Every structure is written in C-alpha cells, then in structure tokens.
Amino acid sequence: MQATGATGMSLEEEAKLVYGVVFSLRNLVSKLSAKPGSDGFISYRTSTYKLHYFETPTGLKFVLNTDPHMESMREALRTIYGQIYVEYVVKNPLMRQLTQSGVHPVQNDLFRGNLQRFVRSLPGFE
Amino acid sequence: MATAVLGQDERPLVAEASLDFLVVEMVDLMHRSPTDTEMDKEAAYFKLENLGYQLGMAMVERITKDRPRFLDNLDVVKFICKDFWIALFKKQIDNLKTNHRGVYVLTDNNFRWFSRMSGDGAGAEISRQAFAHLAFPCGLIRGALGNLGVTTVVIGEVSTIPQCTFQIKIAKP
Numbered sequence: 658m659q660a661t662g663a664t665g666m667s668l669e670e671e672a673k674l675v676y677g678v679v680f681s682l683r684n685l686v687s688k689l690s691a692k693p694g695s696d697g698f699i700s701y702r703t704s705t706y707k708l709h710y711f712e713t714p715t716g717l718k719f720v721l722n723t724d725p726h727m728e729s730m731r732e733a734l735r736t737i738y739g740q741i742y743v744e745y746v747v748k749n750p751l752m753r754q755l756t757q758s759g760v761h762p763v764q765n766d767l768f769r770g771n772l773q774r775f776v777r778s779l780p781g782f783e
Numbered sequence: 784m785a786t787a788v789l790g791q792d793e794r795p796l797v798a799e800a801s802l803d804f805l806v807v808e809m810v811d812l813m814h815r816s817p818t819d820t821e822m823d824k825e826a827a828y829f830k831l832e833n834l835g836y837q838l839g840m841a842m843v844e845r846i847t848k849d850r851p852r853f854l855d856n857l858d859v860v861k862f863i864c865k866d867f868w869i870a871l872f873k874k875q876i877d878n879l880k881t882n883h884r885g886v887y888v889l890t891d892n893n894f895r896w897f898s899r900m901s902g903d904g905a906g907a908e909i910s911r912q913a914f915a916h917l918a919f920p921c922g923l924i925r926g927a928l929g930n931l932g933v934t935t936v937v938i939g940e941v942s943t944i945p946q947c948t949f950q951i952k953i954a955k956p
Contacts, residue, residue, distance in 0.1 A: 748800070748899040750807040751912050760903050767901035 675720055679710055699731065713738055727781055741771050806896055809834070810916050828918045835922020840930040842923070846870050847931070856953055859931050860887050867927055885953040889924075890946070896920070897945035906943065913941045924949055 666674070679698070686698040700709045702725050711719040711734035719734050719742075745768040746752065752762045776782060813827040846866060853859045864876035868891075878890035896916060902909045917939035925937045934954040941947045 745899060745901065748803060748807075749901060750810065750896065750916055751900050751902055751909065753811050754912055755902060764903050765901040766904065767899065 675708075676718075679708075679718065679720060683710075683712075700729070709734060711735065711738065717742070724781070730779075733779055737772065737775065741768065741775060745771060803896070803899075806919065807916075809919065814915060824915070828915065831915075831918035832922035832925070835919040835924075836926035836929065837922075839923040839926020839928075841926075842870070843867065843927040843930045853931060856885075856933055857881070859928060859933050860889075860951065862931075863924060863927055864889060871923070885955070887951040887953075889949045889951065891948075893945050894920075894947045897941070897947060900944050909944055910941050913944060913947075914939070917941060917947065921949060924951065 682701065683698045690697070697712075698710055700707060702708075704725065707723050707725045707727055709721040709723065709730040711721075711731060713719075717738065719738060721730050721734055721737075723730060745765065746762050749755070749762065749765060749767075751765075755762050755765065810831065813830050814824070816823045816827075847862075850862075853862065860879070860881075864879050868874065868876050872891075872895040874891075874893075874895075876889045877892045878888075880888040880890075897913060900909060900913055900916075902912075921937040921939045925935055928935045928937075928951070936952045936954070938950045938952075939947060940950065
C-alpha cells in the first residue's frame with residue numbers, strides 16, 4: 658500500500674528524504690553549537706511548513722510537520738513517544754512475530770488509531 | 784506507576800511495566816526453537832502452562848493466608864474470579880457461567896495481557912497468535928485451584944482481542 662503525501666512522492670521516498678535532511682542538520686547543529694550538552698536540532702521553519710524533531714536517548718527519531726505558525730510541539734512529541742509509541746509498539750506482545758513476518762511493528766492498528774486520535778485532539782489541528 | 788518517589792520509599796515496589804514485559808518475553812522465549820513444528824508449539828504451551836501452575840500454587844498460598852475455609856467448589860471458583868484476579872490484574876472476572884455439573888466458564892472482557900496486542904488488520908491472525916499467550920494464565924488458574932484442593936483442566940479461548948474466556952472442568956472425584 659503506497660500512500661502519497663501532499664508532495665506526490667511515495668511515503669517511503671519522503672521518509673528517506675526527511676531522514677537525510679534531519680541527519681545532516683543534527684550533525685551541523687551539534688558541531689556549530691558553542692555550549693556542550695545543549696538540546697541540539699529541534700525544528701526548522703520555511704514559508705510553507707515547520708518541521709519539529711524529537712530524538713529519544715535510545716536513538717528513536719520522531720518528526721512532525723505542521724503549519725509554519727505553530728509553536729513548539731516538543732511536549733506533544735514527547736507524549737507521542739511516551740504514551741503512544743511505548744504503550745502500543747514496545748508493549749505489544751506480538752511485536753516480535755510482526756517483525757519476523759516482515760511487517761514493521763509501527764504498522765499496527767492500536768498504534769495508528771491512538772496516534773490519529775491524539776493528533777486530532779491537539780490545539781491547532783484542523 | 785507507583786506514587787512513591789523511586790528510590791526513596793522503604794516499601795518494596797516493582798513497576799508494573801516490568802512484569803508485563805517479563806510475561807511477554809517469557810512466551811517469546813519458550814517459542815524460540817531452531818525448528819517450527821507443531822510438536823515445538825505444543826511443548827512450549829506445556830512448559831508455559833506448568834510455569835503458570837507452579838506460580839498459581841504459590842500465589843494462592845500467599846493470598847489466602849488470612850481467609851476462612853472454602854465451603855465448596857463454587858466458592859473456590861468465585862474466589863478465583865474475585866480476589867485472585869484482583870490480586871493479579873487489579874480487576875475481577877467480568878462473567879462467570881456454570882452448568883452446575885463441574886464446568887465453569889470465566890470471561891474477561893479486557894484481559895490485561897491482551898490489551899496492547901494488535902497487528903496489521905487481520906483479526907483472525909492475531910487471535911491465533913494470542914493463543915500462545917493464554918498458556919501461562921491457564922496454568923495460573925489450574926495451579927490456584929489445585930492448591931485449594933480442586934483438580935481441574937483449564938482451557939483458554941480467545942475470540943476477539945482483548946476478550947478471552949477460560950473454561951474450567953473439574954475432574955470427577
């Protein structure tokens with residue numbers, strides 16, 4: 658099932674592109690940052706969208722694209738990680754069987770449903 | 784999940800999540816074998832059920848230590864549905880049916896260890912995979928009943944996640 662985003666690329670290609678951008682930006686930001694131990698790359702904004710980035714200590718990366726006028730979505734991303742990803746992906750007893758049969762553990766109904774509901778409940782969502 | 788501050792409370796506390804993770808990993812571990820035959824699956828089910836049996840026996844010793852004697856088999860089964868289930872899962876069994884001839888059917892509408900299960904659409908597939916996770920709870924029930932003096936056979940069934948039923952058949956004396 659290949660969904661296409663607003664740009665017309667397949668979701669997979671878009672994901673690879675975003676990963677490349679985020680990786681390079683993170684590197685750049687940490688090298689240019691004067692203070693050690695600062696947050697690093699958090700978000701970037703263009704005239705059409707704003708990209709929010711959240712990385713967990715375990716290396717998981719969460720990317721959220723919003724309207725350019727949104728303020729920080731850091732808390733929302735943190736909630737998505739702690740209350741939705743951990744609850745419905747990490748704690749899924751069938752996770753190992755899913756990965757073995759080739760399905761990415763993120764593609765499960767409970768995770769998707771709860772994520773949808775949470776994002777819809779965020780202020781500023783239309 | 785404890786309200787106490789970690790490391791500053793004298794009561795011994797364990798995070799509920801760690802128990803959930805342990806139970807999940809236990810099922811996965813038992814099913815890890817170089818071959819994938821039916822015999823392996825049955826062996827894994829057998830091992831998990833016996834694990835549950837030992838644990839159920841021990842749990843029930845602990846939970847009933849201040850309780851008066853049980854009147855009859857129905858009383859024992861009601862204890863399983865209420866106190867035992869509350870001690871394990873913080874909720875009661877939702878439905879108990881019996882034919883008064885030694886067969887009891889316990890239904891849990893939101894079984895705790897099934898509440899996070901989901902897959903990619905195919906409901907029947909998930910029910911099949913969930914069956915392996917029923918071995919341990921069946922053993923728990925059988926062990927609890929066994930240590931209270933009731934010899935039984937416990938069979939678990941999963942219809943739709945997160946609902947499951949346990950059928951208890953009491954052996955004729």
